[in-house]
Amino acid sequence: MLSTLKARSLSKNSSSIVSTDSGSVLHTLLPLSSGITHWRRLASISSLKVPWRKDRQLDEAIEQDKAWRLCNKVVKEVLNEPGHVIPLPYLEKRRERLRVAVKIETFLDRNPGLFDVYLDKIKPKTQPVPFLRVSGRLQSFLDEEKRIRDENEQLVVAKLCKLLMMSKNKVARAEKLIDVKREFGFPNDFMGSLIPKYPNLFRLVGSPHEGKSYLELVSWNPELAISVIEQRAEEESRLTGIRIRPSFNVKLPKGVLLKKEMREWVRDWMELPYISPYEDASQLDQASPEMEKRTVGVFHELLSLSILKRMPVPILGKFKEEYRFSNAFPNVFTRHSGIFYTSLKGGIQTAILREAYENDQLIDRDPLLAIKDKFIELVKEGHRERAEQVRLKREATQIDKRPVAVKEFI
Secondary structure (H helix, E strand, C coil): CCCCCCCCCCCCCHHHCCEECCCCEHHHCCCCCCCCCHHHHHHCHHHCCCCCCCCHHHHHHHHCCHHHHHHHHHHHHHHCCHHHEEEHHHHHHCHHHHCCCCCHHHHHHHCCCCEEEEEECCCCCCCCEEEEEECHHHHHHHHHHHHHHHHCHHHHHHHHHHHHHHCHHHEEEHHHHHHCHHHHCCCCCHHHHCHHHCCCCEEEEEEHHHCEEEEEECCCCCCCCCCHHHHHHHHHHHHHCCCCCCCCCCEECCCCCCCHHHHHHHHHHHHCCCCCCCCCCCCCCCCCHHHHHHHHHHHHHHHHHCCCCEEEHHHHHCCHHHHCCCCCCCHHHHHCCCCEEEECHHHCCEEEEHHHEECCEECCCCCCHHHHHHHHHHHHHHHHHHHHHHHHHHHHHHHHCCCHHHHHHC
């Protein structure tokens, strides 16, 4: 169901690749050490110091989303209201929770085209107040969003299956899955509208109204139990006729130089066999190098399944139990800074999959991103209209300020 990612250029022994922006390969920089096994170096991982380095381009990828995310948040707030209408004073009271820095009236003025404003009474004997309702243009977008979601329903179903297939006991708290619906592109009401359509795949158990419901995987699909890493290796093997070992693309940030101890550790860690996130990991020691390899594989797969190939670290942390993450799991992202980048934009840690980006742009775009693109265009259309209105108003003001004789001549 999930399309295979484009194969990237790998060497014959892809498990050793650790590239930098200059194209150099880390394993060629350092000869194998004698007298010290790689197991000893791997075991000392907790003593290694890996400095965090800012990546401005990946930070910019997050920064670009701020404007449309705020608009999307306000739209969702209105859509959650009965009849998709809300009194403006009610929305104003929620401004702090929505993190809208300006008054709602100012927000509406800056983002025209999202809502229609009309007068109505909150109660029969009260004075009319402004109400917001979905505009015609926003409704057209919502209709288009539904069409895109319908076309990609099997993609969403596959993502849900894969999330459960990676989890311990093939089950996850329903509330946690709802919390990540935006990251993976699930519909707002997928527990009620999507899950019941596939009783052969999912089973919802527990007490939803008490916040204690669970989503279970009913049947295992071996075709989905293939990670992005494995897909890439299979595709490269097919193209080259040479068996390629599944491995991570490790691209060090520009200008980053690892100390000798860290270079040794990275090289030896890369030599460990790849462990699929869909394999049973119950027998692995939580502190073992193999478990570290498997954990990196799980994070790589989770970020690959996400729409933007990035997720807030606190949200990933909600799944510690399901995916057997250690309490110190955020250190994985800095320890493997050639695979992941941890952004601190917006005061929150966000884990980003490096290979998914070229500078600040996504390389392989999820089909569900078409929804985001169309919403951004709707917002920009309103911005263009506002800019034109401001321009016309400025010109009219300038004409009014001219001497009377000049205006009569015009």
